[in-house]
Amino acid sequence: MQTSRSVSSLGAFRFSRSQCAPTKRTIRFFRTQPSPDEYLHDTIVPTFHFQKSLLRLPIPKLEDTLHRYLCAIEPVVTPSQLQHTQRAVQEFKEGIGPQLQESLIARDAANTHTSYINQWWLELYLQDRRPLVVNYNPQMTLLEDPTPLKNSWTQRATSLITSSIRFYRTLDTERLKPDLFHTKAHLTKRPAFDYYCKLIPERWAMYGAAAWGAYPLDMSQYQNLFASVRIPQDGESDRLKTFSDSRHIVVQRNAEFYRVQVLDETTGSFVGQEAILAQLKQIVAHPADEVAKEGAGLFTTLDRDHWARVRREFAQLSSMNQTFLQTIDSALFVVTLDDHAPRSEADMSRTFLLGNGSNHWFDKSFQLIVASNGKAAVNFEHSWGDGVAVLRYVNELYEDSIKHSVVVDKNANALTRNVEPLEYDLNLKLREDLKKAKAQFQQCDAKLQVESVFSPITKKQISQFQIGTDGVMQMAIQLAHFRLHQKFVSTYESASTAAYKHGRTETLRSCTNEAVDFVKKMVDGELSAQEKHQALRVAVNRHGELTKDAVMGQGHDRHLFALRKMAELRDIPLPELFTLASAEIMNKIILSTSTLSSPNIESGSFGPVNDECYGIGYGIEAPGAKFQLSSYRDDASQLAELLAQSLTDIKDLLASQSKLN
Structure with missing residues (x-):
């Protein structure tokens, strides 16, 4: 889609990052015997075994990119515009183009830990000041659970939360099977292949797998899947922040927020489906007409500069507000319990893309949304990843969740002790900002x-x-x-x-x-x-x-984008190739x-x-x-x-x- 993220007392390491680059979370290497209730599966080959040996993204030849660009532009411009573009391409090819290409290649050679496009592409997202809602956050709607009894509001939410935590635990302890593209599945989806790959040193592992017809995929985006948030910054790039050792989620119902413990503070083990169900039932016990409809979630629908200023004022108002933000930011993920019951495909799409504004927190790496009729979706913030990690999560989430049995209440009063309402203060200025956010959101909603x-x-x-x-x-x-x-x-x-x-x-x-x-x-x-x-x-x-x-x-698109960034980096006036009307049409x-x-x-x-x-x-x-x-x-x-x-x-x-x- 366009512009097309701690489980036990184990050893750990941390990667550093720049302000824009996502932090790699703490990864647990020591492995205990897995419990079927705690993990999706186990793996012979550690999750990130192939990461060090992945091939680097190639920089295309300049002449190939320019030829592809002309082929792509021809169908959508006039003959006159095409002629002007052909002349500009030739001038670029004979002029500054080769110098920018050499500079790009040199820059890439000095940054072998990443791809030539990665940092600039991330910055493209984080520097955009438009609201995340509609402009960036996409949604994926899950199929219904084939067991009708599990499609009730709280049952569906419980099973999806449970499977999400199992996915998180599996990833965090490197039990998640690596992403592989199999061209010879009859050979590479066998234990013998896994044992073979495990024996290959990490720096050569990709080559060994490819020799068998299995091609590892980049898994760096998984580091920002859980306990991650995009924090707005006023007048500059937003910041991605990831938290280690998070053991809670935030459940949101309209304007009401709750901190829900999902992992035991001492052992790090899952609290159990019964506890989750009991807590959710307590949250939905209030009649819908008694639940506040407008609240802080609307702030995340503002443009990023406005939201950055509001967030700063919000945090400065009280320690309660600081705790509120910290709790949401550090949550493994946010769960939205939506009182609406969408029926049609179009209604589901609108509900899961926008909601009512208050009942989403668009800054989180992803939100798990469950409507009152059991329809469910994942809405995710796009800067940290392009859907590869989210699609894997969604597939595993659904396949695991439908295996669970219907959850039966057990001693509900004892199990709800971890439901913690999250409250916050609003002064007159913030209430005015909230009204503006609501008006702008409603205008967008009506227009879309x-x-x-x-x-x-x-x-x-x-x-x-x-x-x-x-x-x-x-x-x-x-x-x-x-x-x-x-x-x-x-x-x-x-x-x-x-x-x-x-x-x-x-x-x-x-x-x-x-x-x-x-x-x-x-x-x-x-x-x-x-x-x-x-x-x-x-x-x-x-x-x-x-x-x-x-x-x-x-x-050709990413290569031309990188060449343009090189021109900006070197303070070179933009070549005509990038300023013609044809370029505007293509973009x-x-x-x-x-x-x-x-x-x-x-x-x-x-x-x-x-x-x-x-x-x-x-x-x-x-x-x-x-x-x-x-x-x-x-x-x-x-x-x-x-x-x-x-x-x-x-x-x-x-x-x-x-x-x-």
Whole structure:
């Protein structure tokens, strides 16, 4: 998605960081015999065994990047703009470009502990002063628990909290299995492979795994998954802070906050599902109309400079307020108990993206949100990671949570002793700030259009035609937008570069010349189905090539971004390449897209990145295909309908030609 985180008295180490870089948390190395109640699983290969040996993100050749840029820009600019861009590219190539490339390579060589893009990309997030809500924080909606009794409000929250703590314990003690991309699963998903990898020294471990067809992925982002927060700073970059030895969570219901102990203070062991359930039942015992609706959570919806000033004044007002902030900041995560019961896909998307403003704390690394009807989602702050760690957490969370039995109350009075209301003071100035936050949030909420559309077309149905499913989904997006607006626009699809140390993302520019050719032929009533079918396959094949290039670090967006940063670093006036109207067109994303396919996730969504943008989260699995849209435009519902129709038309085209072959 766009702009596309202590368990026992064991030995520990800590990494240092700059103000912007996330702190790596204390990692426990000594391992005791695991209890099935405490961990998701155990692993033969320690969690971060491959981290030291990961390949470094390559810096593409300058001429390759410039060629890719021209190819990407051609479909969305005028012939005159393209001509000006070609001239600027040539001047850059023959002028300052090679010098900036050499400087970038030298800078990268001096920082072998990370990737050439990582620090700048993190700063890009942390320096943005816009509110996190809608602009950055995405959400992933979980499927319902297959056991109906476990979908009650407190039962669902209990099982998800329990599995979250089990995930945390597994990660914190390095029992979490490393992230691997398996190309020969019949060989590499066996204990023999794990024992083999464990014997290889860490600095060579990746090479040993790759020889068997298993490719380790970067896991540095996991360090900021739990007990982490983004703290606003006035007029400068925000700060990421991670806490060690946190043993509590914060549960939020509208404007009311509670500190809930989840790990024993002495032993570090999990307090148990019964204790969690009893505490949650105490929290939801108050009738909804008696629960305060507006509170400090609204502050986190403000722009970052405003929130930084408010936070400073809030903390200075009283020691109670300082404790309030410290408790939330250091919590393993925040759980939101939402009184709303969303039914439709669009309602769920809005609820889990925005809520009512008061009932979210958008600064936390992630929030676990449980609605009163048992619907649940994870909303996460985006600066520290790109969804790889969150998706792993969400998948493990769901798969583990559905294994739990229905929890039965046991001596509820004794078990609720750790529920601690978190109170805070507000003076007149802060109350005025709260009113402003509420007004701004309501304005954003009213302006944002959220749509959802489902198609019964499945991944299996598309795959049977031996064509890339993601490419087909992207062609459906291009076709739908053209049918609505009769033009082609700058399109963003996020691709992960997690195969490299501290890899982040690369941009897939899916509005290609080949995609344009397919769309034009698809809407041409004079052309045969065979011609349209051939154009579709060419476009999808091209999309597949771009995908491969992107995940291998061979896109052009991040490289050009880094070259621009080098020019700024050296106080060199920005080359014309970066200031032309064509560059502005490319950088103003109109179709911001991201795929989120998982058998455990009902849907995922995120906000538009500007007033003209459509944010489109999509996925295609066994039940069918879904598109989740968000936009400030008033035609989002029309685009949603056209997306479903376009996917159907493409599927019918594939089917008609398959019968002829």
